[in-house]
Amino acid sequence: MIKVITYGTYDLLHYGHIKLLERAKALGDYLIVGVTADDFDKKRGKINVSQSLMERIEAVRATGIADEIIVEEYEGQKIDDIRKYGVDIFTVGSDWEGKFDYLNEYCKVVYLPRTEGVSSSEIRTAQAGVRLGLVGDSLFLNKVYNETAFVNGLKVYALCTNNSELTDGELKRTELITNSYDELLENVDAVYLRSLPSEHYEQIKKALDCGRHVLCESPVTVDEAQCEELYALAREKKLILMEAIKTAYSTAFARLLLLIKGGSIGNVISVDATCTSLKQYAGTIRTDWNGIYEWGPTALLPVLEILGTGYKNINMIAHFEDDEHLHDSFVKMDFLYDHAVASIKVGDGVKSEGELIISGTKGYIYVPAPWWKTDYFEVRYENPDDNRRHFYQLDGEGIRYELVAFVRAIERGSQISNIDEAVTFKMAEIMKEFENRENVTVI
Ligand code: CTP
Numbered sequence: 012m013i014k015v016i017t018y019g020t021y022d023l024l025h026y027g028h029i030k031l032l033e034r035a036k037a038l039g040d041y042l043i044v045g046v047t048a049d050d051f052d053k054k055r056g057k058i059n060v061s062q063s064l065m066e067r068i069e070a071v072r073a074t075g076i077a078d079e080i081i082v083e084e085y086e087g088q089k090i091d092d093i094r095k096y097g098v099d100i101f102t103v104g105s106d107w108e109g110k111f112d113y114l115n116e117y118c119k120v121v122y123l124p125r126t127e128g129v130s131s132s133e134i135r136t137a138q139a140g141v142r143l144g145l146v147g148d149s150l151f152l153n154k155v156y157n158e159t160a161f162v163n164g165l166k167v168y169a170l171c172t173n174n175s176e177l178t179d180g181e182l183k184r185t186e187l188i189t190n191s192y193d194e195l196l197e198n199v200d201a202v203y204l205r206s207l208p209s210e211h212y213e214q215i216k217k218a219l220d221c222g223r224h225v226l227c228e229s230p231v232t233v234d235e236a237q238c239e240e241l242y243a244l245a246r247e248k249k250l251i252l253m254e255a256i257k258t259a260y261s262t263a264f265a266r267l268l269l270l271i272k273g274g275s276i277g278n279v280i281s282v283d284a285t286c287t288s289l290k291q292y293a294g295t296i297r298t299d300w301n302g303i304y305e306w307g308p309t310a311l312l313p314v315l316e317i318l319g320t321g322y323k324n325i326n327m328i329a330h331f332e333d334d335e336h337l338h339d340s341f342v343k344m345d346f347l348y349d350h351a352v353a354s355i356k357v358g359d360g361v362k363s364e365g366e367l368i369i370s371g372t373k374g375y376i377y378v379p380a381p382w383w384k385t386d387y388f389e390v391r392y393e394n395p396d397d398n399r400r401h402f403y404q405l406d407g408e409g410i411r412y413e414l415v416a417f418v419r420a421i422e423r424g425s426q427i428s429n430i431d432e433a434v435t436f437k438m439a440e441i442m443k444e445f446e447n448r449e450n451v452t453v454i
Pocket of ligand 1: 018019020021022027028031102103104105106107124125126127128129130131132133
């Protein structure tokens with residue numbers, strides 16, 4: 012009996028897949044199909060697969076062509092499988108020509124002709140063509156623009172800015188460049204806002220009133236009531252309003268939260284997060300945000316996600332770089348909960364070690380600097396033998412995953428944010444308190 016094996020993602024199964032499976036089966040008597048696990052796809056940079064592993068397996072099973080279906084979970088597994096199942100022929104489509112020649116050592120390798128004119132990527136793009144408009148003067152928009160290239164079903168179509176540094180760069184390829192927000196809204200399906208936080212409320216309201224989805228850099232607003240009003244409006248209009256904090260979409264951070272919820276460090280007693288940067292404003296006008304806006308939401312994220320929004324009091328200490336107290340360069344916030352404490356240090360003009368430490372009754376979690384774009388953390392215990400290290404691939408600082416979540420939410424027509432709404436509202440409230448200098452001591 013000749014055993015054949017082939018692998019693939021088989022997302023939104025199409026006739027190109029079926030042809031390939033038929034040809035693979037015809038090479039022998041018994042066909043094993045390896046379907047890639049979600050995590051494995053993510054690791055190899057395929058992040059926008061539409062269907063779950065179970066759905067994809069079901070689709071392959073329904074073709075009736077495979078004699079056996081297995082899951083591909085790790086790099087190097089193909090060699091293991093070939094040995095384990097006694098495979099005679101390994102085959103894939105010609106788009107992989109040459110890539111698997113190293114398997115010739117273990118079995119025969121055959122590249123089958125790929126069916127022209129169809130692919131999962133094309134189907135995904137055709138299914139959801141979201142035209143995105145970028146708004147703001149921050150150079151950060153360049154990063155977002157570059158990351159959209161990795162996200163199917165999303166295309167940057169317009170840019171609304173007053174910053175010529177942006178329009179001179181890569182973003183000049185954008186079809187529509189304007190300084191009129193109204194004109195931008197007329198030409199897109201969704202907006203990504205990186206404008207100043209004080210502008211968010213009006214811009215979000217306008218976008219929602221025009222039937223546009225919104226992805227907005229945190230803080231969504233600098234007022235809790237306004238924030239709640241906007242989320243209610245989005246719900247009423249069946250539109251997506253999502254807060255953008257890229258760290259919330261990093262796999263390591265998401266897994267860390269799950270481990271804590273699962274009790275791996277016992278009860279959390281303290282959360283300490285530090286985020287700082289020294290920026291060069293060499294000659295350019297400040298088109299970006301002040302310290303508290305730049306880093307506050309990111310540093311607050313682990314505190315509010317882990318300990319909740321029900322703290323008993325908050326104390327803020329701020330240092331400003333100007334006599335008018337307009338530009339804060341360092342802020343420390345201390346939170347008191349019934350059974351825990353938390354502290355964040357954020358600086359846009361002061362430098363410190365950007366680590367995150369979550370202390371619990373059984374152990375603690377240590378995330379080294381810069382924790383907000385980490386692919387790694389450690390769970391540490393009294394006995395070092397029990398310590399565990401966790402690595403997760405992080406592509407595009409999380410921005411890519413955030414954009415994928417936004418497109419998914421639009422496709423499904425339901426909010427699927429990694430950030431609790433209560434956390435979003437609380438962040439807006441804290442920002443307002445800071446603006447009003449409530450509970451703030453200036454040093
Ligand atoms: N395949 C094929 N003809 C196509 C598309 C895919 O023969 N038109 C083959 C691939 O060569 C591979 C298998 O089907 O052997 C599974 O491919 P997969 O990567 O799941 O499908 P794609 O449509 O190429 O997916 P994507 O667009 O996400 O890369």
